[in-house]
Amino acid sequence: MFDFEADKISQMVDTYIIPWGINIVFALLIYIIGKMVVGVLIGVFGKVMARSKYDDMLIDFIKAILRAILMLFVIVASLDRLGVDTTSLVAILGAAGLAIGLSLQGSLQNFAAGVMLLVFRPFKAGDFIEAGGAVGVVKSISIFTTVMTTGDNKEIIVPNGSIYGGNITNYSAKETRRVDMVVGIGYDSDLKKAKAILNEMVAADDRILKDPAPTVAVAELADSSVNFVVRPWVASGDFWPVKFDFTEAVKLRFDEEGISIPFPQMDVHVHKDD
Incomplete structure (x- = not known):
């Protein structure tokens, strides 16, 4: 009887525990090593962008997006090693991304315009501009909006899509x-x-x-x-x-x-x- 129980336990160890243990170990290694590789890649990307003199806010935002995408691949690879059906997971994430994109269409337009403004820099903080139906001094430029101060000290928050989609007159561009x-x-x-x-x-x-x-x-x-x-x-x-x-x-x-x-x-x- 004891031999039967020992054989059964040995069979369970060989069939389930050892393979699952190996898979868990490899999944953890994939996650840990992948996370380290992502950190190195993000660091190199940040240094390259900093040398190009891009806006710090743009660099931080792109680094965050890039880190999230790369870590998603690492997590999917780890789950795949555990035997999880990642095909369905990727399909669900894709459908969720599409739904979110459609619901936030206006915000995504402002986001894209904000990225373009920060990359090409048609104006900077402190410039006196006319854009998006407003005239004033640029106080700050964010991913979604640009904050301007008028001559009578009113604050105007203009969506970046309105600014990038029209003419921009920068009165401070020339000396x-x-x-x-x-x-x-x-x-x-x-x-x-x-x-x-x-x-x-x-x-x-x-x-x-x-x-x-x-x-x-x-x-x-x-x-x-x-x-x-x-x-x-x-x-x-x-x-x-x-x-x-x-x-x-x-x-x-x-x-x-x-x-x-x-x-x-x-x-x-x-x-x-x-």
Whole structure:
């Protein structure tokens, strides 16, 4: 009887315990070694991306996604070694991924746009831009949204899909900008004197660059005025101060010199019938 029990136990050990033990050991080895290999690969990928000067947030996010995908393969390989039917598991994961993708279609669009913005960097934090129907200074760029601050200190959160899907105007991309102004004088005013005054004012402002040279020219003989275009080049940070200061200075100087700045007028002629 004891021999029968011993044979039965020996048979169970040979049939189940040893094969399953070996499979468990190999599955653990696959998981441990696979995890180590994934860690090494992620580390190398992070160093390569860091040398390429990509955004740290983008690097961390891609590393997290890559780590999850690689670890999924490691887990599937470990389960396959244990004899688990991984075909059904992969099919279930695929179906779940498809369902999640369809339900989060808008979010995935913003995610893809965020990745493209972080890779190609059409703007960075601190730039003054116009994009996605908003104008302001970029405060931060995340995977799904971009946060901007307006001139009156309002915070705007814009989906990245709206930004990347339209035109992006980056006013801070260049070190210099051209200030485009139009100054009108009356037809009875001295044209040459007005032009000389404008050139003198442009030359006297230290914020206006000498190269490229500013432009002062007669641009249009309008209905009620002769219009000059005044186009000086300035550092990007001086754009609005120069525009505001110059506009005020032109009005004050023209008043001193007796040069009229016309405004729209309408003459009404009344005909009286007997």
